[in-house]
Amino acid sequence: MKKSVFAIAMVLFVCGCSGSQARLAEKSLAEAEATIRSARLMGAEAAASAEMKKAELLYELAEEDFYKEPQSRLLVYLRQKSALRERALQNAQIAKQHAERAIVQTQQNSSSSGTTGESLKNEINRLKNRNQCIEKEVDQIKAQNILLRQNTEKLKTRMQTLQIEKKQLAGQAAKIKQPVQQALTGDPGDLYRKGFYFYQTRKYDAARKIFQQYLANYDDSLSDNAQYWIGECYYMQQKYEPSLTAFETVLSKFRNSNKAPDTLLKIGLCHHHLSQFQEAAENWQLLVNRYPETRAAGFAGKFLTRQKDRYS
Known part of the structure; x- marks a missing residue:
């Protein structure tokens, strides 16, 4: 050239x-x-x-x-x-x-x-x-x-x-790619913590991309958590439909996940924000019945009571 x-x-x-x-x-x-x-x-x-x-x-x-x-x-x-x-x-x-x-x-x-x-x-x-x-x-x-x-x-x-x-410009592009490449070649936990740090600092798009990258490259004990936090990122941005899809993936793909109670709670909240009140109540009731001793079940019970009082 x-x-x-x-x-x-x-x-x-x-x-x-x-x-x-x-x-x-x-x-x-x-x-x-x-x-x-x-x-x-x-x-x-x-x-x-x-x-x-x-x-x-x-x-x-x-x-x-x-x-x-x-x-x-x-x-x-x-x-x-x-x-x-x-x-x-x-x-x-x-x-x-x-x-x-x-x-x-x-x-x-x-x-x-x-x-x-x-x-x-x-x-x-x-x-x-x-x-x-x-x-x-x-x-x-x-x-x-x-x-x-x-x-x-x-x-x-x-x-x-x-x-x-x-x-x-070529040098700048190489610098941008370098941190991601380093993360993928290092400890998976480092990449997970990086995504969680972005979530805590309200950089939801960056956090979601890191968790998606984690799922694309690793399949381990933190995979269900990474999927859960993808749903949380969408939820914090008030994108309830993709958030609902991400949370439902936690239950369908990771049946024994320790995030199941929190996931059911957030699925109910997504339905509630989408004005799907019947579906919200069903998921909260399922949470109370299946995991009654969890903190998430306590919140679900309160939401059910408020919903009954509001529409009774």
Whole structure:
């Protein structure tokens, strides 16, 4: 993933630089052509033939490089194309310099012979103005190129930041998983006590998940208690239907559980909160009959009396 993102960034960077470089080379070719044309109008081919030959040769090489198409894969193609345009740019600029030298020599020869005309001066001035405009555009392209490079650097920095954040998140995730893994590989009692601690501190969702995890990984003498406390967690959150289901599971799955009296009491209370008063009374009466000496039976008897007084 990192390599593909970097490759895309490189392609975008090379494409951007190549576009700017192409415009710069094109402007330089136009500038060199204009200068060579002016030199020809002034008769530089005769007055400064050596400079003119060099200018025309370099211009032809620059033009050839500018339009040449490499036969390579995309990234290599872009790099080769960029190199050709850079060479075209350099040759065009040198061709312009030779043409300008030819113009200077022609002017000197013309001044000494008195053949410089007013129309020729006007043409030179016009070409100078055009060259100034081209130079301004070249400066603008250079500024755009600098801005593109700066944006590319920002992109690289952002990529590095994202990689760091990714590693940090992975570390945090590992820390979150570690306590649970440690609990499962240690004493089952530690996990049970952890769930009971969450219950006592009123963190009922966390406590319920711990007890459910206990039942999923262990089957021992504390399993019925863990199932009972799942029902208590739902009950304390006033979620009476899932609480009723959890308490009924204690009686159906753990028939000899020491939590049976408390479970019957809570089953009756769940029915009562759900306005199922007949079912509540039946479970409380069953508790009184089956476990008469328990504390839970004492509470059940009081609830039965209140219910009879209320609906009698």
